[in-house]
Structure formats: C-alpha cells, structure tokens
Amino acid sequence: xxxxxxxxxxxxxxxxxxxxxxxxxxxxxxxxxxxxxxxxxxxxxxxxxxxxxxxxxxxxxxxxxxxxxxxxxxxxxxxxxxxxxxxxxxxxxxxxxxxxxxxxxxxxxxxxxxxxxxxxxxxxxxxxxxxxxxxxxxxxxxxxxxxxxxxxxxxxxxxxxxxxxxxxxxxxxxxxxxxxxxxxxxxxxxxxxxxxxxxxxxxxxxxxxxxxxxxxxxxxxxxxx
Amino acid sequence: xxxxxxxxxxxxxxxxxxxxxxxxxxxxxxxxxxxxxxxxxxxxxxxxxxxxxxxxxxxxxxxxxxxxxxxxxxxxxxxxxxxxxxxxxxxxxxxxxxxxxxxxxxxxxxxxxxxxxxxxxxxxxxxxxxxxxxxxxxxxxxxxxxxxxxxxxxxxxxxxxxxxxxxxxxxxxxxxxxxxxxxxxxxxxxxxxxxxxxxxxxxxxxxxxxxxxxxxxxxxxxxxx
DNA sequence: CTCGAAATCAAACGACCGTTTGAATCCTAT
DNA sequence: ATAGGATTCAAACGGTCGTTTGATTTCGAG
Numbered sequence: 001x002x003x004x005x006x007x008x009x010x011x012x013x014x015x016x017x018x019x020x021x022x023x024x025x026x027x028x029x030x031x032x033x034x035x036x037x038x039x040x041x042x043x044x045x046x047x048x049x050x051x052x053x054x055x056x057x058x059x060x061x062x063x064x065x066x067x068x069x070x071x072x073x074x075x076x077x078x079x080x081x082x083x084x085x086x087x088x089x090x091x092x093x094x095x096x097x098x099x100x101x102x103x104x105x106x107x108x109x110x111x112x113x114x115x116x117x118x119x120x121x122x123x124x125x126x127x128x129x130x131x132x133x134x135x136x137x138x139x140x141x142x143x144x145x146x147x148x149x150x151x152x153x154x155x156x157x158x159x160x161x162x163x164x165x166x167x168x169x170x171x172x173x174x175x176x177x178x179x180x181x182x183x184x185x186x187x188x189x190x191x192x193x194x195x196x197x198x199x200x201x202x203x204x205x206x207x208x209x210x211x212x213x214x215x216x217x218x219x220x221x222x223x224x225x
Numbered sequence: 226x227x228x229x230x231x232x233x234x235x236x237x238x239x240x241x242x243x244x245x246x247x248x249x250x251x252x253x254x255x256x257x258x259x260x261x262x263x264x265x266x267x268x269x270x271x272x273x274x275x276x277x278x279x280x281x282x283x284x285x286x287x288x289x290x291x292x293x294x295x296x297x298x299x300x301x302x303x304x305x306x307x308x309x310x311x312x313x314x315x316x317x318x319x320x321x322x323x324x325x326x327x328x329x330x331x332x333x334x335x336x337x338x339x340x341x342x343x344x345x346x347x348x349x350x351x352x353x354x355x356x357x358x359x360x361x362x363x364x365x366x367x368x369x370x371x372x373x374x375x376x377x378x379x380x381x382x383x384x385x386x387x388x389x390x391x392x393x394x395x396x397x398x399x400x401x402x403x404x405x406x407x408x409x410x411x412x413x414x415x416x417x418x419x420x421x422x423x424x425x426x427x428x429x430x431x432x433x434x435x436x437x438x439x440x441x442x443x444x445x446x447x448x449x450x
Numbered sequence: 451c452t453c454g455a456a457a458t459c460a461a462a463c464g465a466c467c468g469t470t471t472g473a474a475t476c477c478t479a480t
Numbered sequence: 481a482t483a484g485g486a487t488t489c490a491a492a493c494g495g496t497c498g499t500t501t502g503a504t505t506t507c508g509a510g
Contacts, residue, residue: 012457027504028352030255045457049499063449111469123351126344126404164412165429169398173437174403176397187369187389204390207343208437212398215436218428237487259468269488274469276487 001097015041019074020062021116027131028123029059030208060135066117067136071143073102079148090207092154093210100174100205107178108198117118122179126173151213166213173209177201238276240266245287246338248375250345254284254357285360286348291331291342292361296368298312298327317379319405320434324372324401331401333423347404350396385443389440398434402426 005169019041023032034055038045052058077098079091090098124132144167151163158166244266248257259280263270277283302323315323331339334377349357370391376388383391 028253028255030253033496035496044460045498046459046500047457055498119351123348124346125401126351145307148412162429166433167412168405169238169402169430169433172399172401173394173397176350176401177394178391180397187373187392203443204387206392207440207443208394211434211440212437215432250496260466269490270468271470272487373455405474 003036012041012043012047014045016048016051016058017062017065018113020058021113021120023121024059024062025116025120029055056131059132062117063121063135063139064131066114067121069140070102070106071074071139073105074099074143075146077101078150082150089153091214092151093206095147095150095154096170096209096213097202097206099170100209101179101202103174104198104202104205118178122175125175125179143169155213162217166215169212170209173212177205226285235265235276237268237272240268241273241276242287242290243338245283246341246415249284249287250341250348253348254280281356284357287342288346288357288360288364291339292346292364295327295331296364297323298330299368300371301377302326307375314378315375317376317426317438318431320372320375320379321434321438322431324395325434326427328403329397329423329427329430343403347400349399380438387442391440392409394437395434398437399430402430 016037019037023037023040026032034048035045038047041047048055048058052061078095081094081098102162103118109115124136133175135218148163148167151167152158152160157162241262244262245257248262248265251257259273260270263272266272271279273283277286303320306319306323328343332343334340346361349361352358373388373392376392377383377385380388
C-alpha cells in the first residue's frame with residue numbers, strides 16, 4: 001500500500017479534470033485547446049495524453065467522475081422512497097423530487113465545481129452524434145428504466161407513450177434549468193437570481209413538473225396512441 | 226431591377242446557409258470547418274468571407290434568417306388570439322399554443338432545413354458567453370415581453386417571480402424537445418418515433434405545459450417571494 | 451543507497467484552422 | 481461589342497490544433 005494514496009493520489013489527474021470542467025463549460029469541447037487546458041491546470045501539455053490517452057478519453061472520464069455518483073444517488077433516493085412507503089406506491093411528485101434532488105445538490109456545490117459540471121451536462125444533452133452523447137445515454141439507461149417503472153406505478157392509468165413523452169419533457173425542463181444561465185434574467189428584466197436557493201428551486205420545479213406529469217390525457221392523444 | 230432577382234437571387238448565399246445549418250447542427254460551430262462547409266455547399270472556400278465577411282457573421286446571418294420570421298409568427302399568433310377573444314382574456318393554454326406552434330411548424334419543415342435549424346437553436350440556448358447567445362437573447366426580447374404580459378393577464382393571481390420561473394421551465398421543455406433527438410427512444414426502449422406528427426406533439430406539449438403553468442403555487446414559495 | 455517504474459518536461463510533428471490575396475471569369479448596363 | 485462591377489477561383493498566409501517523442505526528474509520498494 002503506497003503512501004501516494006494519502007498525499008497526492010491523483011493530483012495531476014484531478015487538477016486536469018477540474019480545469020476541464022470549467023473550461024469546457026465556458027467554451028465547449030472544441031473551443032478549449034489542450035494548451036489552454038493544461039496551462040490553467042498548471043500541468044505540462046503532455047499530461048492529458050499521458051494520464052487519459054486523448055482529449056476524448058478525458059471527456060469520458062470527466063463525465064464518469066460526476067455522473068456515476070449522481071446516478072447512484074438517484075437510485076438510492078428512489079430506494080429510500082420505496083422503502084419508506086412500505087407497500088404503498090410513492091406518488092409522482094415524490095418520485096420527481098427523488099430524481100431532481102441529486103442534480104440540484106450537485107448544482108449547489110459551486111466550490112467543488114459541481115455547478116460547472118451540471119451546466120456542461122445540460123449542454124451535452126443537445127450535442128448530437130458524438131460518442132459523448134452515446135456515453136451519457138448509456139450511463140443513464142439504468143436510472144431511466146428505474147424511474148420509468150416507478151412513474152408507471154404512480155400513474156397507472158396513463159398510456160405508456162404519453163408517459164414516455166412527459167418524462168422527455170421533464171428531462172428537458174431539468175437540463176435546461178440547470179444549463180441555461182441567463183434566460184430567467186431575460187424574462188424577468190434584470191432581476192437578481194434566486195437560483196442559488198436550492199430548496200426554493202426544488203419547490204418550483206417539483207410543483208411545475210408534478211402538475212405536468214399529472215395533467216389529464218386528452219382524448220385526441222388517447223385515440224392516436 | 227435586375228433579372229438576377231428571379232434566377233439565382235443569392236444562390237451562393239443560400240447554399241452556404243443551408244449547408245451551415247446542417248453541419249453546425251451535426252458538429253457544432255467550432256467543429257465545422259470552412260473547408261468542410263464550403264465543400265458541402267459546393268462553393269469556393271473564399272465564398273463565405275466574400276458574402277458574409279467571416280464565420281461569425283455567417284452564424285449571425287443564419288440565426289436571423291430563421292428567427293426573425295419565427296418570432297414574427299409568434300407575435301402574429303398572439304395578435305390573432307387576442308383579436309378573436311374580443312375583450313376576454315385568452316387562457317394560458319391558448320397562449321402556450323400560440324408560442325409553440327411556430328417552432329413546431331419549423332420543425333416539421335424537414336425538407337426546407339427547418340428541422341436542422343430548430344435543433345441548432347436548441348443547442349445554442351445552452352452555449353454560454355459567446356455573442357451568439359447574446360444575439361439570440363436580443364432577437365427574443367420583444368417576443369418574451371409580449372408573452373410575459375399575456376401570461377400575466379391569464380394568470381393574474383400568480384406572483385411574478387413564480388411566473389418568470391415557469392416561463393423559464395417552459396422554454397426549457399420546448400427547446401429540449403426540439404433539440405434532443407434520441408432521448409425519447411432511450412426512455413421508450415426502441416420505440417419508433419411519432420415526433421413527426423406535429424399536431425400530436427402540440428397536444429402533448431400543450432397539455433403538459435398548461436398544467437405546469439397552472440400548477441398551484443405552494444405556500445413556502447409564496448412566502449419566499 | 452540504488453534501481454526501475456512512474457511522472458514530468460521542452461520540443462517538435464504533421465495536419466488543419468479562418469482569412470487574405472490577386473488574378474480569372476461571369477454578367478449586366480450601356 | 482465592351483466597359484466595369486460582381487463573383488469565383490487556386491494558392492498561400494500565419495497560427496493553432498491534438499499528439500508524439502525522447503530525455504530528465506521524481507520517488508517508493510528492495
């Protein structure tokens with residue numbers, strides 16, 4: 001067992017990942033060069049290729065570092081919710097809260113760089129093609145399946161097609177809320193943000209999403225499905 | 226008056242814009258080189274700089290070409306709605322429909338490249354810093370203000386702060402729905418998409434968003450506001 | 451103390467970037 | 481028919497990109 005594990009376990013790796021999170025968020029993947037990145041991280045230019053192999057591999061490592069714990073937290077929240085219910089079926093709003101809380105918690109972690117990541121994540125949803133997109137989908141697959149089942153139990157009368165779309169809308173609301181920074185200011189005029197109040201944002205999101213998911217299914221849609 | 230106006234009015238310009246829409250959507254702004262772009266458009270490498278001045282100016286022209294008519298349509302829909310109401314106040318769901326219909330119409334225009342643009346637009350919402358972001362905000366400002374007033378009239382009891390956030394959520398749902406392609410498939414398993422049915426998607430979106438906007442305002446949020 | 455793997459470093463690689471140039475070509479108004 | 485502006489073209493500009501190399505330094509295990 002090496003002492004390295006206590007002193008600088010992967011110091012260089014971590015510094016690179018932190019700098020990458022910030023710069024990728026600000027300028028995108030292609031807009032951030034290895035030279036800017038390594039310079040900001042205070043490491044040698046070759047360090048990224050030495051520790052990660054390539055820029056693309058760095059991106060993958062960056063997503064895994066945050067997404068794995070966040071998705072584990074989502075599963076854990078749902079586990080706890082269903083355990084507490086003792087046979088009763090958790091309602092849609094509780095399930096929604098279990099889903100959004102881990103990302104809000106990450107967003108509130110400004111110091112730790114979580115906020116940078118969560119915005120970067122929101123951006124990446126809409127980046128097409130790229131293996132990045134595929135990786136995220138793969139990392140999310142299990143979580144999505146679990147929550148889909150939970151919501152089906154909470155809304156037993158809703159056609160599956162409709163539920164799938166409403167989950168899609170929910171992901172959209174969440175990722176956009178986390179990623180887009182200034183739209184609220186655009187709408188509000190120049191109001192100061194209260195986005196930083198995690199608890200308040202959770203209330204707003206939960207109310208909006210729960211109402212949306214619970215909305216009555218129109219007859220025209222029912223017929224088409 | 227030149228005959229050019231009937232034959233190839235701005236043929237090169239149009240070909241460039243069309244190719245740019247497709248390639249920017251697939252690979253992003255920085256991921257698309259002038260060489261790939263001009264090659265796809267079938268024009269000379271120097272054509273972009275000759276007709277638009279620079280790559281950035283091309284991006285701006287690209288947004289203006291689609292956004293100006295779409296936002297005009299949004300204003301027109303709202304005008305018509307309020308005229309038809311004859312003094313009565315249009316309800317939230319009607320206002321929502323007036324807002325989303327122009328973008329759905331654009332999305333359905335797959336042949337004309339509207340779908341490419343609408344996805345690109347969804348991407349650009351979350352691109353930070355860049356003048357692009359600023360330009361979009363500027364092009365949207367008037368529309369946002371009009372719809373904010375209309376929704377305030379439709380929901381007179383809602384605190385402004387809450388309404389602003391719910392509009393933010395609405396923009397998120399819409400832009401994500403338009404931009405993200407494969408999330409529905411991820412949720413559904415491997416279901417074939419019915420996204421192409423514009424009318425059906427409008428129904429789903431309107432139901433979800435109307436319920437979300439009309440959701441009761443929780444007491445905790447009221448106090449904080 | 452010493453050896454060898456792990457890590458860091460400066461330097462260079464070829465490829466591609468957005469833009470500019472100046473000549474060649476097209477096309478319309480005279 | 482022709483002058484002259486608008487457009488297209490091949491070629492080149494300086495710079496930056498991600499990655500690789502081979503020497504050098506660091507540092508814990510024997």
